[in-house]
Amino acid sequence: MPPVEAWEKVFVNAEALAEDVHASTTCTECHGGNGTSTDLAQAHDGLVVDPSQAPVNVCGACHAPIQEAHENSLHVTLAGYDTALYERSIPENHPALEEAEANHCNNCHASCGQCHVSQPAAVQGGLLEGHAFVETPPMSRTCTGCHGSRIRNEYSGRNEGYPGDVHLSQARMNCVDCHGADEMHGENVEGNHRYEGAREPMCESCHAEVMSADSSIQQHTIHGDTVQCQVCHSVSYKNCSNCHVEQNEEGIAFFQTDESWMDFRIGLNPNPTPERPWLWVLLRHVPVSPTSFDFYGEDLLPNFDNRPTWLPTTPHNIQRITPQNESCENCHGNAALFLTVDAVLPEEQQANEPVIVHDVPQLP
């Protein structure tokens, strides 16, 4: 993401804004402050930098249904963090974990304005088009501002030696071409994790013909309900480990992770559901460790083994032809592609037992 200078972050394009319906309100109606003062401190006294998020939520005045749905979206609730941490912890530790989340995770909230008006706060903000409201958020300045180190690099082919996603390289598709407004606004989204509830987006939405029961592609008719699409159509992706968070003497929050690595591991689906019924899924190592939050308290994840450290993933580097789908033998019997027990650290083997492959599938 190109750096935005401090002045540019608050530079308003009056001409562009004047043509926007949102210009019918005054600045202070949304942002507060004192619009009649020419004193810098007085003018900004009581200023609300982002009025599109709680407790102000000005967008809801005109966009009430979207606002209401969005309040329950994972982009706002960040419930995925709670799901991942609480399952490994106990209720007594939740306050300490919440403090850690507040310091290290909560700037990943995505309000209405942080997609449609400015870059996300997680990348220090900056108006997108001089405060003109942007109907379709620009991928490179909003989506990948947060989803950068994995999704952006996979999708755009920035991982050296690995191709980018065909949906970008061949079809020039933007994030929102698959992840539509309803999904992003939290409409009809259930669950406390991105892989719970309805599956959005679905490959079948566009590729229904080749994935039907009478598809001309034999591999699809054989593997359709048992193998996640990405198992055959992704290439290696980034994995992370050993993340630790803390604050320095000035209270500045920071993290440290070990060096990430590229890997490709097929494992067992730890939670088959009607929406995600597959037996085989791709797994990515997440950076949590038993001591990740030790700065905030001792042994905050006492039930670390309750949840795998290798978790289902949907890499964004789709290819029609991949090394593993070029022939049956490239996958069947090829232990190097699977999360076998020897590919898991000894101290993590119990946590990953639900996803470890003990019998690599052979050709029938």
Added chain:
Amino acid sequence: MKSLKPIGLLLVVMIILAAFGAYAEWSGLLKNDSPTPASGTQTPLPIAEVAEAAATDLPATLPPTAPAEESCLTCHTDQEALQAMAQEEEAAESLSSGEG
């Protein structure tokens, strides 16, 4: 015709004096035509002084603004003023290492 000459000269002199007087009055108005600051506000500083104030962590005064109901856009559309006052923030995650 001879008797009309002094009257003509007198008229010319009067016209010149009137024009000079009008100019003097007009130029005086210009000199005093700075906007009256709103009560409770500080006297605006020129851009250069604003920049100097910003450099010494004292950006207490905004550039001159035209009288308006809200003056937010006067500053926020003034690229030079914003550049003069801008202070780069320290990256909060500069201590971090590894991929987030």
